Amino acid sequence: MxxxxxxxxxxxxxxxxxxxxxxxxxTPCAADSTPRPAGDAVPHRNQKPPTHRQRCRITTSSSSSPLSAARVLIANDPTPRAFSALFKAASSSSPSPSLGSQLHAQAVVRGFLGDGDNTILSTAVLNFYASCREPDLARRVFDRMARRNAVTWNALIKGYAQAGRRDEALALFRCMRRQGGVAPDKYTFPALLSGIGRNHGGGCVQELGGAVHAQVVKSGLDKDPFVGASLVSMYAATGALEDVKVVFDDVDxxxxxxxxxxxxxxxxxxxxxxxxxxxxxxxxxxxxxxxxxxxxxxxxxxxxxxxxxxxxxxxxxxxxxxxxxxxxxxxxxxxxSDCGCIDDAWRVFESNDIVDVISYNSMILALGQHAQPKEAAELFRQIKFSGLIPDEVTLLNLLSAFNHAGLVHEGLHLFDSMLDIEGIKPTYQHYACVIDMLARSGEIEESMKTIKEMPFEAETSLWRIVLGACSKHGDIETGMKIAEMLFEMEPYEPTNYILLGNICARLGRWAEAEKVRSLMEKRGIDGDDAFSWIEMGQTTHKFGVDDRSHPISEEIYRNLDRLIGSIKAAGYVPDTNFATHSTEKDRREESLRYHCEKLAFAFGDLASPSGDTLRIMKNLRVCGDCHSAYKYFSLVTGRKIVLRDNHRFHHFYNGACSCGDYW
DNA sequence: CTAGGGTTAG
Structure with a gap:
């Protein structure tokens, strides 16, 4: 056990x-990327020509690449069986279409695919193309075959399903029994289901899923673990948890x-x-x-x-x-990284000897979120030396690292050179990131211009980002325009009201702020309640605003009052612009005092040895006044504090924050 | 000669 x-x-x-x-x-990234042996060249030399058995074995031997195996094979008078084995080997590890078509040509030249009973070899060829995500090529092989068995059908179905061509996969599934006279078996359903639902959410999938599931039961395959696993993930993709459980209960x-x-x-x-x-x-x-x-x-x-x-x-x-x-x-x-331990993330990255692009992407993302754009950029530079090729996520993560840090210059430069230097065409997300970057840095006009010029339609979430930037920079005119548009497009999204209300509040236009709030109420919209939490050993402690439900609530409040006393003495001034909810000045300061992130800190400070780092999480964006208070908290308590909000991490130490107050 | 599950991105 x-x-x-x-x-x-x-x-x-x-x-x-x-x-x-x-x-x-x-840690200056020593990512000494293990250089790999160059290419898959040079077949291992055997002194004597291989026997027939050896020829078969050599094609599947894991020590030589498919290419070198192919060279040896072609030079040694291959049999159809050997070809099949070689196609199989070539299908498994990142298949290269060109190798496949060369082998295919060789098999044709040798007459192995001419006529007669070549079902097995043809199926191997078909499967090879299917594995390359080339279902149409697989289909051409399929169409020329004189006889097809269940394996043939399954391979072709898999080819279409994995290429995301659900309808064609399903059509084949239907033909299989009717026209092909072959019953679906335990290989058929996983092949069919593996592509369904994953990239294509949506209602029709659910119905189809049910129908396919019925076929499974009819075929008596509902206990089969392969079939079961694929049904589970198919239903999960549609969110049908109840159906998932039914399948799980049936299966072995x-x-x-x-x-x-x-x-x-x-x-x-x-x-x-x-x-x-x-x-x-x-x-x-x-x-x-x-x-x-x-x-x-x-x-x-x-x-x-x-x-x-x-x-x-x-x-x-x-x-x-x-x-x-x-x-x-x-x-x-x-x-x-997500738990706030960027140095542990570093350690994992550096001690990892099987680094791939996603490793770099993840680490660059982490560094960006933890306000270390320089390190992220350095890592990006190192990708080249590792023999890996940056992809669109790499660029996106690096852009976002620049964005978090307000490095607009660097960000724009990267964005502008994406296509020419990295050969990656900016996607919607890259645009969204750049627009966010411009807007948050105060270039709201420029960001609006970019929205108009980009080759995509802006989604509401992007407008909301710009609205947030208007709030940050007090641009009430643009903010109003965007807010009105958003109120029409998504009248029940609370964030829009809150952001507009914040603009008014920040400019001291309390009456208008109140108007926005009452509009929200009238429409019956509730914002998400803010809460923060902190982990102590095996317990998570959660705090809402003004929350008194914690067992040692009294002590927590006492400690918070004490802390606020000492940070005030150290120079902290409550920023009542962030108190958007009440209109009387002294009540506003009071309403700031017991924000959930302050309560969580007061608790953590009580409950852990002095000097320990505290890691605190918040479900929403951290409030500006709390951000300021945290800087002073770190000063007066000497603690390091890591604060994660819904966007990024702040590291407070000795009176300063890693974000340099740009966030 | 055929099969199921995972990681980054907002």
């Missing part, structure tokens, strides 16, 4: 939460993959606690977890900022996983 994670914090009961990460001492539960798809299903449906409990149940059944499960668990712990749980899961993975895995390691890196 695997160590059960301290019994998974008796039943949990955790928190919802938003996004990203934190902090500090720049000794299979680890079924468990990991169940865990992912809960994550997809935003049931993180259930996902953790499922992991626990899995351990209780003595099922050994694999890398996949840990990636999912790290993602949960990160997104919910459960550092202690994350550490335990990490330790657990070290005991149970011996092979390193890029995806798992990347998830681990992100988990530490």
């Amino acid at each position: 695997f160590c059960p994670l301290v019994c998974l914090w008796p039943l949990l009961s955790c928190l919802p939460s938003p996004m990203p990460p934190i902090l500090p001492p720049p 539960t000794l299979d680890p993959v079924v468990w990991s798809s169940m865990i992912s299903a809960y994550i997809n449906c935003k049931e993180e606690e259930a996902a953790l409990l499922t992991f626990y149940k899995m351990l209780c059944q003595d099922i050994k977890p694999r890398q996949f499960v840990y990636s999912s668990l790290f993602a949960i712990c990160g997104s919910m900022s459960m550092l202690e749980m994350g550490r335990q899961v990490h330790a657990h993975s070290l005991k149970n996983i011996t092979d390193k895995d890029a995806a798992m390691t990347n998830a681990l890196l992100t988990m530490y």
Whole structure:
């Protein structure tokens, strides 16, 4: 039995939460990317020509690449069987279409695909093209075949499904029995379902899913773990958690993959606690977890900022996983970053010997969120030396690092050179990031201009970003215009009202602020309640605004009052511009005093040894007055404080914040 | 000759 994670914090009961990460001492990135042996050249030389058996074996031998195996094979009078094996080998690891078509040509030249019974070899060729995401080429092979068996159909269905061509995959599925006279088997359903729902949400998928599920039951395959796992993820993609559970209950539960798809299903449906409990149940059944499960668990712990749980899961993975895995390691890196531990994230990155682009992307993202744009840029520079190629996410993450830090120049420069230098065409998200950057830095006009000029239609979320910038810079005219537009497009989105109200409040136009508020009330709209939380050992403590529900609430308030006394003595002045909710001046200061992030700090300060770093999370953007108070908190208590809001991390130390007050 | 689950991005 695997160590059960301290019994998974008796039943949990955790928190919802938003996004990203934190902090500090720049380890000049020594990412000594392991240079890989150049190319897949040079076949291993055998002194004697290989025997027939050797020829078959050589094609699947894992020690030589498909290309070198192919060279040896072609030089040695291959048989059709050997060709099949070679196609199989070529399909598995990042298939190269050109190698495939050369082999295909060789097979044709040798007459292996001419006529007669070549079903197996043709299917191997077909499967090769399907694996290359070239279902149309696979289809051409398919159409020329004299005979097709279930394997042939399954391979082609998989080809279309994985290329995201759901309708064609389904059409083939229907033809299979009717025209092909072949019944679907336990390979068919996973092939069909693997592509459905994933990229294509939407209602029709759900109906189709139900119909396919019915076929599964009819075929008596509902116990099969492969079929079950694919059904689980199909239903999860549509959010149909009830159906997921039905499938899970039917299926043979000794299979680890079924468990990991169940865990992912809960994550997809935003049931993180259930996902953790499922992991626990899995351990209780003595099922050994694999890398996949840990990636999912790290993602949960990160997104919910459960550092202690994350550490335990990490330790657990070290005991149970011996092979390193890029995806798992990347998830681990992100988990530490999301929990506010940027130096642990660094450690994971630097000790990782299976770095891929996503590793770099994740680390660049983390650095950006933790206000270390220089390090992010340096890492970007290093990608080239590692033999990896930056992708659009890389560029986006680096842009966003510049954005967080207000490095508008660098950001614009990068954006302008994306296409020419990196060969990556800016997507909507790149534009959105740049527009955000311009607006937040005060270039609101310029950002509006960019919105008009970009080759995409702006979504409401982008307008909301600009509205937020108007609020920050007190541009009430533009703000009003955008707000009115947004009120029409999405009349029930609370953020729009709140942002406009904030503009008025910041400019001291209290009557108008009040008007916005009453409009909101009239329409029955509620903003999200703000809350903050802090983890102490295995317990998470959550605070709302003016919250007195904590068991030691009295002490917390007393400590906060004391702290505010000392920070005032140190120079802190409450910024009542952030008190948007009441109109009388002295009440405004009071309303700031017990903001949830201040309560969480006061608690953390009480509950942990002095000098400890405190990590505090907030579900919404951190309030400006609290940001200022936190700087003084770090000064008077000598603590490091990491504050995560829904956007980024702030690291407070010695009276200053890592964001340099730009946020 | 065919199959299921995971990681970055707002």
